[in-house]
Amino acid sequence: MPSLKDLKNRIESVKSTRKITKAMQMVAAAKLRRAQDAAEASRPYTERFNAVMAGLAASVGSSAGAPKLLAGTGADQVHLLVVLTAERGLCGGFNGNIAKLARAHAEKLLAAGKTVKIVTVGKKGRDAIRRDMGEHFVHHVDLTEVKRVAYSDAQGIAQDILTRFDAGEFDVATIFFAEFQNVVTQIPTAQQIIPASFEAEEGAETTLYDYEPSEEAILADLLPRGVATAIFSALLENGASEQGARMSAMDNATRNAGEMIDKLTIEFNRSRQAVITNELIEIISGAEAL
Amino acid sequence: MANLQFDLVSPERRLASLEATEVRIPGADGDMTAMADHAPTITTLRPGVLTVVHAGGEDDYVVSGGFAEISAGGVSVLAEQALPKGEVTQEVFDEMIASARKLHEKASTFENEPGPVDDAAKLISDMVAMGTHIGLDPKQGNFG
Numbered sequence: 001m002p003s004l005k006d007l008k009n010r011i012e013s014v015k016s017t018r019k020i021t022k023a024m025q026m027v028a029a030a031k032l033r034r035a036q037d038a039a040e041a042s043r044p045y046t047e048r049f050n051a052v053m054a055g056l057a058a059s060v061g062s063s064a065g066a067p068k069l070l071a072g073t074g075a076d077q078v079h080l081l082v083v084l085t086a087e088r089g090l091c092g093g094f095n096g097n098i099a100k101l102a103r104a105h106a107e108k109l110l111a112a113g114k115t116v117k118i119v120t121v122g123k124k125g126r127d128a129i130r131r132d133m134g135e136h137f138v139h140h141v142d143l144t145e146v147k148r149v150a151y152s153d154a155q156g157i158a159q160d161i162l163t164r165f166d167a168g169e170f171d172v173a174t175i176f177f178a179e180f181q182n183v184v185t186q187i188p189t190a191q192q193i194i195p196a197s198f199e200a201e202e203g204a205e206t207t208l209y210d211y212e213p214s215e216e217a218i219l220a221d222l223l224p225r226g227v228a229t230a231i232f233s234a235l236l237e238n239g240a241s242e243q244g245a246r247m248s249a250m251d252n253a254t255r256n257a258g259e260m261i262d263k264l265t266i267e268f269n270r271s272r273q274a275v276i277t278n279e280l281i282e283i284i285s286g287a288e289a290l
Numbered sequence: 291m292a293n294l295q296f297d298l299v300s301p302e303r304r305l306a307s308l309e310a311t312e313v314r315i316p317g318a319d320g321d322m323t324a325m326a327d328h329a330p331t332i333t334t335l336r337p338g339v340l341t342v343v344h345a346g347g348e349d350d351y352v353v354s355g356g357f358a359e360i361s362a363g364g365v366s367v368l369a370e371q372a373l374p375k376g377e378v379t380q381e382v383f384d385e386m387i388a389s390a391r392k393l394h395e396k397a398s399t400f401e402n403e404p405g406p407v408d409d410a411a412k413l414i415s416d417m418v419a420m421g422t423h424i425g426l427d428p429k430q431g432n433f434g
Contacts, residue, residue, distance in 0.1 A: 038302070045299045048366055052332060052359055151301040151370065209359075212319050212333035221318075221334050222357060225370065232301050 004275070007268040011261060018257035024090070025250035032183070032243035038149070039180065039236040046233050053226055054198040055209070056219050067216075069223040072195035073171045078115045080170035080194075081106060082161065084177040084234055085125030086242040087144050092249035094178060094186060094242055099128035101188040102176045106133060117170055121157060121235075149239055154232035161231075162224055165194060177234040178241035184248050186241035193230045196223060292326035295364030296342055298351060300372040305351065306342065313365045314341040315358045316420075324360045331360040335369060337386075337416040339423055350375035352420065354386065375424060383417075383426045390414045 002010075057070055083102045085095045102125075106116045118133060120126040121141040130137055141157050143149070161173060173194035178186040211218055296310040313324045316338025324331075337354040355370035373382065394410035 041303045042301050044297070044304050045301045045368055048297075048299065048359070048368055052357070052368075056332075154301075155370075208330060209361075210329055210331040212317055212322075212331060217318075218332060218334050218357065225355070228370075229301060 002271075004268065004271060007264060007271065011264045011268065014257050014260050014264065018254055018261065021250045021253040021257060025247055025254060028091075028243045028247040028250060032240060032247055034148075035236070035240040035243050036180075039233075039240050042233055042236055046229055049222075049226065049229050050198050053196075053222060056215060056222070057196070057198050059215060067220050067223055069165070069194055069227070070196055070219065073168075075171045076114070078117065078170040078172075079109050080161070080164065080173040081116060081118045082157075082173060082175040082193075082231075083118060083120045083122075083125045083129060084175060084231075084238050085120070085122035085128075086238070087123045088242075089124055090249065091242055091246035092252075094245035094249075095122075095124035095128060097186075097188045098176050098178055099125055101190060102129065103133060105174070105176070105190060106136065119161070149232075149235045151228070151232050154235055155228045157231050158224065158228035161194070162227060170194075175231060175234050177238045178245075180237050180240040180244060183244045186245055191230065191234065193227055196226055196230075198226075294324070294326045294328075296344075297364070297366040298340070298342075298353075298369065298372055299366070300356075300369050305372050305374070306349065308342070308344055310342045310344040310365070312343045313367075314343075315365075315367065316340060316353065317358070324358075324365050327362075328360050328365075330362065331358075333358055333360075335367070337390075337413065338420050339375065340367060340369075340372075350424075352378045352424065354417070378424065378426070380426055383421055387414065387417050387421070390417050 081102055083098060085098050089095065102118070106118065109116050116133075116136045117138045118129055118136045119139045119141070120129055120137070121143060123142070123144060126137075126140045139160065141160070143153060146153055164170060165173070172192065174190050174192045176188065176190050179189045181187055293309040293311055294313070296306065296308055296313055297304070298306040311325065315322050315324060315333065316336055317333040318336050319333070321338075322331075322333065334357045335353055335355065338352075340351045340353045342349045342351070351369075351372055352375055353367065353369035353372045356368045356372075358365060358367045371386070390410070390413045394414055
């Protein structure tokens with residue numbers, strides 16, 4: 001049985017852990033708000049962009065000379081998986097869930113005889129992927145130094161992917177990230193970005209536009225930007241999800257610490273009582289012996 | 291005079307959303323002015339200054355990359371980079387030039403295809419022209 005002093009020390013240590021998790025939860029809550037605002041701010045751009053692209057893709061996409069980024073290379077042998085995760089842990093199953101989805105996807109592709117290449121963004125994803133998919137790992141993008149995801153970060157990643165695509169390194173690219181639903185729910189999602197697919201909103205009226213320079217030229221100019229846009233919104237979505245996941249994980253940890261403290265306190269009081277009772281018994285039996 | 295709804299958005303934020311009387315757009319094939327009831331048009335942007343004329347006066351924005359969509363309802367400009375002209379200081383401008391130069395260098399590695407190199411060179415010259423327009427000089431002149 002632990003001594004009184006041991007128990008006291010343990011209670012103190014759990015208390016300070018609770019303080020830390022509580023603080024982390026509050027920091028995550030504040031960051032979540034910021035991340036959500038950022039995601040919100042990017043939405044008009046993404047929506048308009050996709051709407052215009054859908055219109056363009058519908059009119060040009062079916063023609064023979066459609067750009068490869070839209071129509072694909074004609075093969076789907078080599079798949080590039082871009083796994084977007086967080087740079088830090090302590091956020092519940094967030095990183096693990098994304099990595100798990102990517103791994104399941106990779107295994108399915110491998111079973112079908114395809115070649116899989118993996119690019120990771122975020123340290124945690126890299127660690128998880130390297131562990132059991134190391135031979136497919138081709139590149140890692142480090143965003144550790146980035147405090148706030150900017151569009152230029154997404155552009156950098158897109159640039160890298162596009163260079164690989166132009167060099168014929170892969171046929172299909174898919175990004176993996178967690179879609180932010182609410183603080184407790186983040187859904188790991190796979191989204192194919194090359195060849196791109198743009199869904200037109202249903203019932204959207206189609207206007208006949210004049211294009212300057214030409215439809216093809218605009219499409220060729222915009223498709224690479226589309227990759228960056230998709231990655232940017234995935235990064236923002238991920239940012240909000242990460243903070244949400246951390247918030248609920250830390251909330252749980254705080255609650256667990258509280259329970260533990262209660263339990264330990266009861267144990268502490270019991271053993272203190274036992275010590276007192278023991279002392280009394282000794283005194284009484286000593287007095288009776290006289 | 292009829293008004294049109296003007297929106298300027300970049301991936302990071304919405305810069306402007308207001309009623310305008312005319313919008314002067316630096317299109318890839320040349321500047322154009324959109325007023326109410328303009329024919330529906332989509333044009334890509336070159337780096338340049340976009341001017342919005344509205345009831346309260348004129349606003350200038352420095353935009354780069356992206357496109358403008360002119361529809362019956364108004365004008366939406368989706369620019370990869372967009373800043374109110376007042377925020378474009380010498381430093382910001384130098385940074386933009388520097389990143390354009392980097393692209394040019396990168397593109398130069400595609401020796402066999404002149405396309406990307408020319409595009410990148412054009413990007414730089416567009417940027418410089420824009421700088422001259424708003425009264426900023428690139429620090430180190432002379433581009434190949």
